[in-house]
Amino acid sequence: MFKIRTLATALALAGSVSVAWALEALPTEAPAPAENPTTAEKVELGQMLYHDPRLSSTGTVSCASCHNTMLGGEDNRPNSMGVNGQTGGRSSPTVWNSAFNAVQFWDGRAASLEEQAAGPVTNPIEMGMKSWDDVVARLKAIEGYQQAFEKAFGKDSISKDNVTKAIAAYERTLITPNSPYDKYAAGDKSALTEQQVRGMEKAVELGCTSCHSGPAFNGAGTFQMFPVNTNAYFEAQYHFKKDKGLAEVTKKAEDEHMFKVPTLRNIALTAPYFHNGSVQTLDQAVKLMGKLQLGKDLSKEEVADIVAFLNALTGEFPKQKMPVLPATPGTAFN
């Protein structure tokens, strides 16, 4: 179980939240790895690839199908729907601000956005391509992609590596700044309501922010066991423990039920909640987190205050142009 941090006390003593721990506005630019510096050409290509359903076997599923950039960055489904109507066991995490996750996927098995982008394309229940060779062959047959890759990476550069680099470069632009919380953090004390401030202080006091720390409230790179406390009543209802988290990949006992700490940014838009999407409302999600992670029965007022605060984490979505995807003449999907 978590120790309750003493930050709330520091906060209270300071008499103002502006000096405290957690008031970090979301950066407006995401760091890029040395081997994949962000360029306008890569971002443009990445946006095309991200929205292109031809990266799936049936021609019907793009990255955006499950991580919808017109919505909260996911699909509002418990489990996403891949090719031929298949569903998996986990709920799509949001793509917005995913650049601020140190690890990717619910189980944190990918160390970068580049590595993450390589996964779903050849997953048989997600995008269903047989191999990356097939993806590359398909893209090479599209003249417009030959040109877009040349601009971004140089001549004859269509490869798995460059596809994932371009997608990652685009994803690094998907940032939602200027939430009420960010405005508050920048000094506008009227940006949060009294209830939202109460909720923020309560989240610190309870220890929520010991994991959900940093500007994206994701403890960038923190893994945490979920659930910490087994509760037979809730388990019967939500089946959280059916999924062993990171241990599903590593098969190690110490990784059982270990998950990446998800961002709380735009959390109000991304129902349903938890790795298996079994909880529809933020109220219930907060109540469950109190019980399962902190061993606390939160009061209705506490839940309402925290939810009010979480609603203050909804940012501004950047204006995007709609990509124009280059055509594939004379081909068809089945």
Add this chain to the structure above:
Amino acid sequence: MFKIRTLATALALAGSVSVAWALEALPTEAPAPAENPTTAEKVELGQMLYHDPRLSSTGTVSCASCHNTMLGGEDNRPNSMGVNGQTGGRSSPTVWNSAFNAVQFWDGRAASLEEQAAGPVTNPIEMGMKSWDDVVARLKAIEGYQQAFEKAFGKDSISKDNVTKAIAAYERTLITPNSPYDKYAAGDKSALTEQQVRGMEKAVELGCTSCHSGPAFNGAGTFQMFPVNTNAYFEAQYHFKKDKGLAEVTKKAEDEHMFKVPTLRNIALTAPYFHNGSVQTLDQAVKLMGKLQLGKDLSKEEVADIVAFLNALTGEFPKQKMPVLPATPGTAFN
């Protein structure tokens, strides 16, 4: 069988195509019906609704899933894929320039874009909503839509009628002008290659343009039997006659195998071809049309010339902004 029109002769006599029948550039604005004048607010709302997968039972299929506005306005599939991976028997027609069709759907059963838009949403294998009442209830629960409908239609205006009006208003903006053919029609004689001009003249001479007439090459409102000539060899391969066209709806003998004449605009981008999407290449499509509709065995050169001309009908796709869809907090799809 078609009579061969004498327009080609007129064309030849005139010594210039600029005075002849068919050189009509695509209008840059589509006419709107008196009961649904196009406004910026309707178009903006319509773009949101058109791209919103929450108009489907599973939350995974939007109008754009099968009529992709980032591509050639359809999905490059023989049969589109609706909710839960289901497929129907027809190929998605392109949404680009559909404003210039006098009737909609392959069988022309809808008299307007508004009427068309009402169909797929409650089709069990397309978007799968149980009823329009369910659609309206879902939209009414989304605050951002309440506001967008108010702007477009006035207070408390979310209804089936207004959803389809907004979508139709948006679709009327999906026009692709300035194809090489349009530039040629406007007087730029260098816009078409010699082969493309040859192909155009051949298409007129053969009679292709007796049905595929007008600026959208769709004979706006023309129905035509397809195939006109039964050919056992091709029928075994492509099963064109399995689908009775308009008679599937009307059950009338005279409507058997009657289809709307589809536009040839952007045809190079919208493989596979015909109502059942059974033909992958434009070469084969042209050859089949020659045989089945005109009773002619076209030479390889004739086919190549006509295909070259058809490639000159690919227009410029307007720049669009990506819609930001209002969120549904606290709900999930199954």
